[in-house]
Structures are given as structure tokens and as C-alpha cells.
Amino acid sequence: MLADGVQALIDGEWADAEDGAVFEVTDPADGSVVAEVADCGPGRTGAAVDAAERALPGWRAMPAHRRADILRGAAALLAERAAEIGALMTREQGKPSLEAVGEVESAGEHLLWAAEETRRVYGETVPAATADSRIWVLPEPVGVVAAITPWNFPASMITRKLGPALAAGCTVLLKPSELTPLCAAAVGRALMDAGLPAGVFNLVPTSRPELFAAAVMADSRVRKVSFTGSTVVGRRLIEQSAQDVKRLAIELGGHAPVLVFPDADIPAAAAAVARSKFLNCGQACTSPNRIFVHRRVAEEFIRQLAGQAAQLTAAPGSDPGSTLGPLINERARAKVERHVEDALARGARVVTGGRRPEGDRFSGGAFYEPTVLADVDEEMLICHEETFGPVAPVLVFGDEEQRPAGAGHKASTDHDNEAVVARANATPYGLVAYVWTRDLGRTMRVSEALRFGMVTVNGAPLAPPQAPFGGVKGSGYGREGGHLGVEGFLDHKYLSVGVGR
Known part of the structure; x- marks a missing residue:
């Protein structure tokens, strides 16, 4: 249905771009055209703001x-x-069908959680x-949200943002990525079919x-x-928000470290x-990008990680056996290759992968084999830039780190902990960090010392709808999920009333 074309949704009506312009969405697995999409300009953006502004009083007043x-x-x-929307996702974004369907189900879970938060x-x-x-504090929706x-x-x-905004009583205009607008249209269709009033x-x-960003940032x-x-882009939006003191929630890049201690379940x-x-x-902002493994267990960990990578099947996401789809486009693959080439030139070695898969089925798509690199150090580009691709670089810590002369076992262990935490923190980003240890004391000390907005220990789930997702430092500010997600779309009015005697 939506794969044949995507229009704008303005005030409850599907519409072409103001000048009839379209752009193409292509399948990253083979480069074929998936759909033509309305290429909206500032006129449609302004109309969307108009519609959201008109719909706001009725939506916020709805019980x-x-x-x-x-x-x-x-x-x-x-x-x-x-299944239907998952198939659209596989075609426009490339991920394997099982992952795609799972994401659509997760999208629904975000709306369900937001529905419950509406009552709270x-x-x-x-x-x-x-x-x-008398003094009351009254929560009120911030208003129109882009x-x-x-x-x-x-x-x-989309639903991680949209659910809390709607729960708070805000109205919304959405600009999805130009690479993946089909799923956004499918979410919009579901909302309209569920009875969402026009313009909300x-x-x-x-x-x-x-053009969209300029229009919404200039509209008070x-x-x-x-x-x-x-x-x-996040920095540019922060600068533009100063004009009329517009509120922002921004989730930017990540450069996630993993810390595997010697007592971990390898x-x-x-x-x-x-x-x-x-x-x-x-291709996730939460993807591990610097994997620090203690020297005593590094060889076993690398062997196990390479074994896991070798079990993955790179193939178009629509193939039943696919467990690793293509990168989003050729530019993304070129970045991955640049990172791997730089690491190898500086002394890293490929344990598995490290190349494009061969065969006719891969010729038209941006595929890259799942890759594990060993002998990685911080001089390599991969340790300074977010790769956003299927490359796992392993760095070693502990035992040979510099530490005070004559230090005993506990002092040595403490120093190893402090040294690897310092290495993990040596990034302008601060979204998520991963820790593996069976020591409860170490869990708390290391987690508290890591300067990241989220820390997950021993594989605990990272982003359920009920948890506040977000980062610190260069990874942005604001939280999505849980009660803090709704809180971000509320103003709080202080009401002081004289009641007489």
C-alpha cells in the first residue's frame, strides 16, 4: 500500500508536496527504487505547524x-x-526481516507505555x-512539538518521541529521515486509523x-x-534555539565502551x-565501539567473539536466513572500510571478516562482513570516530598498565579499574557504557565512575519503554522513555490563589 508512494500528512489529509516535487527511496540491498515520496518544502512545514496549532486546544483538553x-x-x-510494516522497513532500511518485525513490535510497546503514562x-x-x-503546581503540555x-x-x-508527546497533550509535526519515510507513513496511518484527531x-x-529545521526553529x-x-546538526539546532528560547531534547552520537573484567562470564x-x-x-548509537578486555581473558574473549561473528549470515534482509543486512548506503560502507584500513595500517589484525562479501547477490548493495579486530589501540581512527558499522575492535587493559611500584593485588586491581575507566571516559560522547563483572563492589564503583548517561551490566536490557534513554556530554541531553520521557513535554505552572478568610 505505502510502498507505491508516500505523501505528507497535514491536518488529517494526505497531500503531495506544494510544488509536486518527489524524491526516491532506494533499497540498500540492491539499489532498486522502493518508492517516490513527496519532497515537501517550507510551505508544507508551515501548514503542518498551522494544523498542529489549531489541534492543540482540543487535544490537550481531551480527558x-x-x-x-x-x-x-x-x-x-x-x-x-x-509483518507488513516490517517488510517496508527491510526494503527501505535493509535490516533482516526478524529484526524489522521486532522493531515494529517495540514501536507499539512505546505507545502502550505512553498510554499508561497519560493517566499519571x-x-x-x-x-x-x-x-x-493556596499553592498548586499544574502540569501543562509545552505546546506544538517538532x-x-x-x-x-x-x-x-518515532514512537519513542511521539508517544510521550501525545501523552502529555502536545501536538506534533514529524520529519522522518529522507532515507526511511515509509515506516513513518505507516505509523501515521495507524494513528489516524486509531482515531487520532486531525492535526494532532x-x-x-x-x-x-x-529547510524543515530552519522553518521550525524560526517559528515561535x-x-x-x-x-x-x-x-x-545538534549543535546547529542548539544555536538556533536561542532565538526564542525553544526547548530541545537532543540525542546525538555515541562511542560506547565495553569493559570486560577478568571475573566476567566470558x-x-x-x-x-x-x-x-x-x-x-x-548502525546504532548504542553499538559497542571500543571493547576493552582484561589481558588475562582477552584471548578467550576474542576467540568467542569471532566465533559469534562467524555464525552471522550476511544477505539481503528479505532472505529468510539473513542475520546481517546491508549498511544504509555506499557512503556508510566507505566509512567502515576507511576505519578498518586505518587500523590495519597502524598494527591491528583481522580475526574474522574485514572485507566485502563476494558473490552476485551482494553486487548491488552496501554489504560488509561482520568483523573482529585485535591488537587495537587508541591511536587508531576507529577509537576516535563512531564507526556505525559491523566492526568490533578489541583493546586490552590490565596487568601491564602502569601502576605504583610494589602495589599488592588489591592495589593492582584497583589501579586496573581506574585506568580502564579513564580510557573509557576519554571521549567527548557519553551515551552508554557496558560492564561485565561478577563483583558487586566493582559493578558499583565502575558504573558510578563512568561518565555516560546509561550503564548496563552483564547484558541487562538497555532501552525498554519504561526506562529513561539518553546521554550526557556530547551525546546530548533530555530523556526519552519512562515518566521522565513525558516530563520532558510538560511545563509546570505555579498557581498561587488567595482564598480569603
Whole structure:
């Protein structure tokens, strides 16, 4: 249905771009054209803001349980259509079918959680200073929200933003990535079919994201922008937000470290690192990018990790046996190859992978083999830039680190901990870090010392809907998920009332 073409959704109506312009979406597995999409300009963006502004009073006034019903209905439709939407995702983004369907189901879970949070937007009564006055704190929606989402998780990243915004009573205009607008249209269709009033959600596809950003940042009616994407664009949005003090939530790049200590369950650690590293072909901001392994267990860990990588099957995502789809485009593959070539030139070695897969089935797509690199150090480019691809670089720590002369075992262990934490923290980013250890004391000391917005220990789940997802430092600010996700779309009005005597 949607694969034949995608239009804008403005005030409840599907529409072409104002000048009829279109752009093409291509399949990263073979380069074929998947769909033509309305290439909207500032006119459609302005119309979307108009629609969201008109819809805001009615939506914010709607009883919470009714808003919750609509979100639950949309979640049910996403679950019902998971196979259909998953097939769209595989075609426009490339991920294997099983991953794609799982993401659509996850997208529905974000709406379900937001539906429940709709009922929990509570105010406060504050003790007043005098007997003849009362103080209340009233939560109110911030207003019209612009959401800008990336291509790597084209359904769940939308509902992670959209669900809390709608739960808070905001109205939204969305610009999906120009690489993956089909899933965004499918989410919009589910919301409309679930009874969302016209104008509450508006979709503005465009191949010119800078025009959309300029329009919403210059429009004072847009009171918040929620953005996930590159650090370069995030900094530009921060600068532009100063004009009318617009609120921002920005989730930018990551450069996630993994710390594997000698007491870790090595087979479990290797399997979990492989899952998170090669998920979505390594194209995730949470993907492990610097894997620090203690010298005593490094050889075994590398062997186990390479074994996990070798079990993956690189193939078009639509193939039933595919467990590793293509990268999103040729530019992404070129970056991966540049990182690997630089590492090898500086002394790293390929344990497995390290090249493009061979064969006719790969000739038209941006495929790269799952790769494990050993003998990696911080001088290599891969330790300074986010690779965003299926390459797992392993660095060694411990035992041979410099430490105080004559230090005993405990002092040596403490120094190893401090040294690897310092190496892990040596990045401008701060999204997520992974820790593997069976020592509870070390778990707490290391987790508290890591300067990242999220830390997961021993493979614990990272991003369920009920948890606050987000980073610190150059990875941005604001949280998505849990009650803090809804909180980010609320203003709090202090109401002081004199009641007389």
C-alpha cells in the first residue's frame, strides 16, 4: 500500500508536496527504487505547524483516558500490521526481516507505555505561607512539538518521541529521515486509523532537512524540538534555539565502551557483545565501539567473539536466513572500510571478516562482513570516530598498565579499574557504557565512575519503554522513555490563589 508512494500528512489529509516535487527511496540491498515520496518544502512545514496549532486546544483538553485509548488502539494496529510494516522497513532500511518485525513490535510497546503514562500526569499541592492562600503546581503540555528522527530505527524512534508527546497533550509535526519515510507513513496511518484527531500528528517528508529545521526553529509557535541525529546538526539546532528560547531534547552520537573484567562470564559476554555490536549491522548509537578486555581473558574473549561473528549470515534482509543486512548506503560502507584500513595500517589484525562479501547477490548493495579486530589501540581512527558499522575492535587493559611500584593485588586491581575507566571516559560522547563483572563492589564503583548517561551490566536490557534513554556530554541531553520521557513535554505552572478568610 505505502510502498507505491508516500505523501505528507497535514491536518488529517494526505497531500503531495506544494510544488509536486518527489524524491526516491532506494533499497540498500540492491539499489532498486522502493518508492517516490513527496519532497515537501517550507510551505508544507508551515501548514503542518498551522494544523498542529489549531489541534492543540482540543487535544490537550481531551480527558487523559481518551488519549490513552487512542494510543493503545494505534499500538494494537502496529502489532497487527507488524509483518507488513516490517517488510517496508527491510526494503527501505535493509535490516533482516526478524529484526524489522521486532522493531515494529517495540514501536507499539512505546505507545502502550505512553498510554499508561497519560493517566499519571499529576500536579502538586504545596503548603502555602499564609492561611488565606493556596499553592498548586499544574502540569501543562509545552505546546506544538517538532520531531526529527533518524533512519536506523525508523519506527521505534518515532514512537519513542511521539508517544510521550501525545501523552502529555502536545501536538506534533514529524520529519522522518529522507532515507526511511515509509515506516513513518505507516505509523501515521495507524494513528489516524486509531482515531487520532486531525492535526494532532502531521508528517512532513523532505529530502531537504535543513529547510524543515530552519522553518521550525524560526517559528515561535513550535515550543519544543526533539532531535536524534548527528552532533553537527545538534549543535546547529542548539544555536538556533536561542532565538526564542525553544526547548530541545537532543540525542546525538555515541562511542560506547565495553569493559570486560577478568571475573566476567566470558562466553555470555562475547555473545552479548556480538548481539549489540552487529544488531542492525552495527548502525546504532548504542553499538559497542571500543571493547576493552582484561589481558588475562582477552584471548578467550576474542576467540568467542569471532566465533559469534562467524555464525552471522550476511544477505539481503528479505532472505529468510539473513542475520546481517546491508549498511544504509555506499557512503556508510566507505566509512567502515576507511576505519578498518586505518587500523590495519597502524598494527591491528583481522580475526574474522574485514572485507566485502563476494558473490552476485551482494553486487548491488552496501554489504560488509561482520568483523573482529585485535591488537587495537587508541591511536587508531576507529577509537576516535563512531564507526556505525559491523566492526568490533578489541583493546586490552590490565596487568601491564602502569601502576605504583610494589602495589599488592588489591592495589593492582584497583589501579586496573581506574585506568580502564579513564580510557573509557576519554571521549567527548557519553551515551552508554557496558560492564561485565561478577563483583558487586566493582559493578558499583565502575558504573558510578563512568561518565555516560546509561550503564548496563552483564547484558541487562538497555532501552525498554519504561526506562529513561539518553546521554550526557556530547551525546546530548533530555530523556526519552519512562515518566521522565513525558516530563520532558510538560511545563509546570505555579498557581498561587488567595482564598480569603
